[in-house]
Amino acid sequence: MTKADVFISYKREDEAIVAKMVASFEAEGLVVWWDRDIEGASGWRDAIHQRLTSAACVIVVWSEASVSGAGEFVQDEAAVAKSRGSFLPVRVDKVEPPLGFGQQQALDLVGWRGNxxxxxxxxxxxxVKALVNGRPIPPPQAPRRRMRQRAIGGGAIVFTAALIGFVFNLFGAQNTLCQGPFRDVCAIVSIGGVPSxxxxxxxxxxxxDxxxxxxxxxxxxxxGVLQxxxxxxxxxRRTETVTEWVEIERRLPLYEPSxxxxxxxxxxxxxAVATQAEQQARELCxxxxxxxxxxxxxxxxxxxxxxxxNGADGWRCSLEGAAICAxxxxxxxxxxxxxxxxxxQ
Structure with missing residues (x-):
């Protein structure tokens, strides 16, 4: 049995995008295992557990399907991977991870088409390579790249602003000017350390929010700099337990004899019987x-x-009802x- 570098945990509804992941990782020379590689129907639980606990990297695919109640197997596999230090969450839908998995931010592949x-x-x-090679996971770079691409799209304005910023910096004036009238220009080309x-x-x-x-x-x-x-x-981020008092109503049956x-x-x-019943209702609530x-x-x-x-000694009433407890x-x-x-800690 060849040891896999990567184990992918996912819900069947996400098979299409997972197949693209597998193909892309294998094109990069990684050995990937997912449940389509199970041979035969017997012993599939043992096969999954063996692969799950031996892989250096376990990609857990968070999606609308896997974070729901129907995704319990994915969440169980995520818990095992988290305990072993091989956990790598990847988000393919705009969802929040299940409770207990929010400490590690999921990498974003929402809308990814296999490119x-x-x-x-x-x-x-x-x-993935960091986990496979026993190194810390590096911070994601994609958002900053998008910002650079947006800045490049500014063409001549961006180039001119950058040149001005360079000249200003030579004279030690960059920070002063970027706090003033040129603030938004500085933000476009990421100089002066200030956002727009x-x-x-x-x-x-x-x-x-x-x-x-x-x-x-x-x-x-x-x-930009606020990224x-x-x-x-x-x-x-941390998780705290919050206590709230929520208004409810309870209806308790009661019977008051005559x-x-x-x-x-x-x-x-x-x-008379209603007065007695009201007292009983107060006691119940x-x-x-x-x-x-x-x-x-x-x-x-x-x-x-x-x-x-109406009897020989007068009127008597019994009562059936309910105590309404607010x-x-x-x-x-x-x-x-x-x-x-x-x-x-």
Whole structure:
């Protein structure tokens, strides 16, 4: 059995793009294993486990299919790869990774058509080679390349601005001028270390939108000098557990038997049994709020049926209904925080 350099974990719905990955990696001289290489139907679980735990690099393809509940096998394989240090997430749809896999940013191949010259594929290829050769994964370069291509598209304006920037720098005036009227020109050619006013405004909004906003900012390819800051904030992201109180309503059935003492009228009997039922409703709802998972807001009584009879000693009524408990339920959820504070070890 030939040892594979790369194991690809994916959902069957993504087979078309995975096939392009396999062909591209093999063209680069890498040995790739995916489940189409299983020989026969017997022992397939053992075959997958053996390949998964022996590959130096495990590419986990995050897609709409694999991050869903139906992608549990992919997520299980991702957990094994993560524990072994061979985990390399690659995103082919605009999705967030499942809970527990967000610490490592997925490389982007959304919309990739199999072009080996695509800078994004180059990033994936370099990451694969790094894992195969036991080196740290290098930071992705594709967004910065897109920015350079955009700058080149400026033609003569960009060249002229760069020349002016070079001359200004000779006289030590670059930083001063780039903070003033030439700020946007400096941003185009990446001199002076300042972003354009527009990019800065977009970045601040992205930062206010949290981790998802920063991811969208990076994908837009407009970051320039702010690209590095967005990358830094995302790499320092952490997960925190947040507690919230959510308003809920519970309906608890109740039955109030007729009172011992008869009443002078049916109306009086109904009023008396309703008073007793309201007390029972308060006790039922109060019992729920004894748990630290609930807080009581209000209680009401819903009367569904009242049976009244006139006997020798007066009117008696029994009541069937429900206690309506307006509560607050304590719920916890995990949220991503991208404020630049490093996660505690």
């Amino acid at each position: 080996r010259r695509d800078p994004r594929f180059h990033d994936v290829l370099e990451a 006013v527009q990019d800065e405004a977009v970045f601040e909004q992205a930062r206010a 949290g981790c998802d906003g920063l991811r969208a900012f990076i994908e837009s390819g407009r970051g 590095f800051e967005a990358d830094r904030l995302l790499s320092a 009172l011992r003492n008869g009443q002078s009228s049916e109306t009086a009997a109904r009023t 109060s019992g729920m709020s004894q748990s630290d998972m609930f807080r009581e807001r209000a209680t009401s009584l819903a009367i569904e049926n009242a049976n009244c009879r 509560l607050e339920s304590r719920e916890t959820r995990e949220v991503e925080i991208c404020d630049g504070v490093e996660p505690s």
